[in-house]
Amino acid sequence: MNTTEKPSAGSDTLSDNALVDLTAEFQNSRIQEVLDKLDRELIGLVPVKTRIREIAALLLVDRLRKQFALTSETPTLHMSFTGNPGTGKTTVALRMAEILHRLGYVREGHLIAVTRDDLVGQYIGHTAPKTKEVIKKAMGGVLFIDEAYYLYKPENERDYGQESIEILLQIMENNRDDLVVILAGYKDKMDRFFSSNPGMRSRIAHHVDFPDYSPSELMAIAKLMLGSQNYRFSQDGEQAFAEYIPLRMKLGNFANARSIRNALDRARLRQANRLFASKTQRLTKVDLMTLEAEDITVSRVFQDNGPETDAPDIT
Amino acid sequence: MMTNPGNRLTQGQFSFLPDLTDTQITAQIKYALSRGMAISVEYTDDPHPRNTYWEMFGMPMFDLKDPAGILMEVNNCRKSFPNHYIRVMAFDSTQGWETPRMSFIVNRPKKEPGFGLVRQEVEGRRIRYTVHSYATDKPESDRY
Numbered sequence: 001m002n003t004t005e006k007p008s009a010g011s012d013t014l015s016d017n018a019l020v021d022l023t024a025e026f027q028n029s030r031i032q033e034v035l036d037k038l039d040r041e042l043i044g045l046v047p048v049k050t051r052i053r054e055i056a057a058l059l060l061v062d063r064l065r066k067q068f069a070l071t072s073e074t075p076t077l078h079m080s081f082t083g084n085p086g087t088g089k090t091t092v093a094l095r096m097a098e099i100l101h102r103l104g105y106v107r108e109g110h111l112i113a114v115t116r117d118d119l120v121g122q123y124i125g126h127t128a129p130k131t132k133e134v135i136k137k138a139m140g141g142v143l144f145i146d147e148a149y150y151l152y153k154p155e156n157e158r159d160y161g162q163e164s165i166e167i168l169l170q171i172m173e174n175n176r177d178d179l180v181v182i183l184a185g186y187k188d189k190m191d192r193f194f195s196s197n198p199g200m201r202s203r204i205a206h207h208v209d210f211p212d213y214s215p216s217e218l219m220a221i222a223k224l225m226l227g228s229q230n231y232r233f234s235q236d237g238e239q240a241f242a243e244y245i246p247l248r249m250k251l252g253n254f255a256n257a258r259s260i261r262n263a264l265d266r267a268r269l270r271q272a273n274r275l276f277a278s279k280t281q282r283l284t285k286v287d288l289m290t291l292e293a294e295d296i297t298v299s300r301v302f303q304d305n306g307p308e309t310d311a312p313d314i315t
Numbered sequence: 316m317m318t319n320p321g322n323r324l325t326q327g328q329f330s331f332l333p334d335l336t337d338t339q340i341t342a343q344i345k346y347a348l349s350r351g352m353a354i355s356v357e358y359t360d361d362p363h364p365r366n367t368y369w370e371m372f373g374m375p376m377f378d379l380k381d382p383a384g385i386l387m388e389v390n391n392c393r394k395s396f397p398n399h400y401i402r403v404m405a406f407d408s409t410q411g412w413e414t415p416r417m418s419f420i421v422n423r424p425k426k427e428p429g430f431g432l433v434r435q436e437v438e439g440r441r442i443r444y445t446v447h448s449y450a451t452d453k454p455e456s457d458r459y
Contacts, residue, residue, distance in 0.1 A: 108380040129373065136388070140381025178383040 013069040020064050031056050034098045042088055043224065044217040051208050052096065059103045076205040077105060077180045078172055080148075080194075082187040083210025086256030089184045090144065092210075096182065097142040106180055108140035116150040119164045127160040131167045139178045148183035149193035165197060172203045213256050215245045222260050226291070231268065236293035241267075247301045263299070270295040322429025324362045327402060327418040337386060340403065340421055344382035347405035347417055353377045355406070356388050358399045360424075360458045363448050372396075375406065389421055398424045398459040424450075424459035 014020070026032070035056065038049060058075075065071045077100065081089040094111050101109025114134055121127035135143065145151070151161040172181055183190070183200075187209065194201040213221065219242055226232055233241060241263075248259060271291050275283060325331055335343070347354055355375035359366060372392040376385060385403070392401050401422035404415050428449035435443040450458040 107383075110380050133374070133376070136376055136384030137378055137380070139379070139384040139387075175383070175387070178381070 014067050016068070018068075020067060022060070022064065025064060026060060029060065029102050029104075031060075031099050031102050034095055034102065038092070038095050041224075042091060043220045044213055045088060045092075045210065048088075048092060048208055048210055051206070052092065052099070055206055056099055056103070059100075059105060063103065074105070074176050076176065076203065078204045079180070079182045079206040079208060080190060080204050081182060081184040081208050081210060082190045084186065084212055084256060086258035086260075087210040087212065088257065089210055090146070092208075093142065093144045093182050093184070097180075100142065100180060106141055107178075110138075110141035111144055112138040112141060113144040113146060115146050116161065119145070119151065119168075120160050122160075124160075127163045128167060131164045135167070135171050135175075135179065139175070141179065143179055143181045145181065145183050147185045149185050149189040152193055152197060154196060165200065169199050169203065215242070215249065218245050218249075218256070218260050221257050222264060225261055225264055229268075231264075231289055231291060234290045234292050237291045237296060240293040240296040244296055244299060244301060251301065263296075264291075266299070267291050267295045270298055319429065322427045324400065324420065324423065324427060326362070326364065327420055329419050334423070335419065335421060340389065341382045341386055343417070343419065344385050344403065344405075348379060348382060350405075350407065350416075351409075352405035352407050352416060354379070354385050355404050356385070356392050356401065357404060358392055358396045358401045358422075360399050360455060361448065361451055362400055362427075363430075363451070364446070369400075369402065372401070393422050396422075400424065426459065 035049075035053060038052065042049070059077075062071055062075055079096070081093065083089055090113060093113075097106065097109050097111045100106045112134065118134055119127070119131045121130045151165050153159040153161055168181065171179070183204070185193070194204075219238075222241060222245075223233070244263065245260075248254060248263065253259075268291070274292070274295060275287065319325070323330070329335060344354060353375045356372040357369035358372055359369040372395075373388060376388070379385065389401065389403060399422065400420060402418055402420045405417035407414065407416040430446045430448050433445050433447045435445070437443055
């Protein structure tokens with residue numbers, strides 16, 4: 001009798017007194033792996049992780065409810081990630097795509113990250129095909145729109161961003177089975193974006209706020225980054241970097257983990273220079289791995305409290 | 316003698332079968348995508364077998380992961396041209412092929428008048444044969 005129904009729509013309904021096993025369902029979906037990975041790879045961000053866990057639990061229970069035919073339609077899964085730069089929004093979005101894939105809410109589980117440039121055209125009639133092309137690429141996965149508030153420019157009435165928003169709204173409503181949209185950006189600007197686009201706000205089910213990292217969390221992140229590249233701090237080096245972090249945080253354009261990565265890149269550069277200048281012919285493995293205090297203290301952050309001019313994150 | 320009742324156009328894959336359903340089309344597209352082919356939607360109202368270049372409905376779609384986007388485009392095309400022939404074509408760019416590997420019709424006009432045989436007498440009472448689509452007697456856009 002169910003031959004015409006879509007196979008994904010849980011074609012056979014369980015009877016009212018049937019039992020379902022939540023633990024078994026949870027283990028079958030293998031989302032614990034993704035959550036563990038999230039815990040391992042991302043330092044801090046406790047509210048975000050709790051929120052992701054909650055969403056995963058909701059979706060899992062929803063799936064069980066579907067077996068009893070208590071819910072029939074796909075829940076709205078569109079999300080908004082707000083937070084300062086470098087707080088891990090893209091990384092979490094990647095994991096989110098994986099979780100949704102494992103729970104069967106998206107078919108492929110890939111992530112397409114775009115910004116205004118990829119969606120909005122340069123002349124009349126250019127925007128719609130451009131936006132649609134991106135949407136088609138993202139179907140079966142997650143569309144991640146970084147700095148989504150740039151789509152809406154209230155100061156220019158004829159800005160093509162509005163057209164792009166309208167297409168997105170339509171797709172977000174009609175193709176809920178096909179793709180999940182995640183909007184990301186700074187908190188205050190996103191709030192302004194949502195207040196001027198109430199349609200967008202009402203179509204987004206989950207608002208997740210990403211807090212800034214504390215200095216100790218940033219230190220842990222730095223060690224994790226160095227570890228993955230087979231570097232490490234010497235004891236003095238670690239102390240110097242611990243002093244560096246609060247100083248850098250006070251400067252403008254601090255982009256959390258991204259600034260830390262750039263600082264480490266510069267430290268590696270100085271380490272290479274120091275080794276080269278020292279003229280020692282024989283270097284041990286440890287020499288090549290270790291970042292000393294002097295690699296960090298040369299930073300301009302310590303010297304004149306001015307931003308480093310070569311800093312790529314200062315924009 | 317009626318060899319092809321209903322005068323159904325037989326070009327490309329599956330054209331001797333009943334029309335594909337959307338689920339079947341999705342499955343075919345999925346196969347093409349799994350082979351990394353670029354898929355395009357094309358339409359025409361001139362079904363002559365030598366008319367190989369049909370009009371493109373939008374750009375060919377590259378780097379897609381899921382058939383839903385293409386099916387959406389097929390449905391848009393059906394909406395714009397309900398009485399045209401519409402086909403889905405998959406281009407394989409791997410070296411050695413570099414050619415359309417799949418092509419199948421997903422929409423046909425309600426009434427297909429079919430083809431007639433045209434005989435042309437040339438010198439020495441020899442006869443040249445060709446096929447002629449009845450639909451193309453009428454101007455474009457009035458054909459079906």
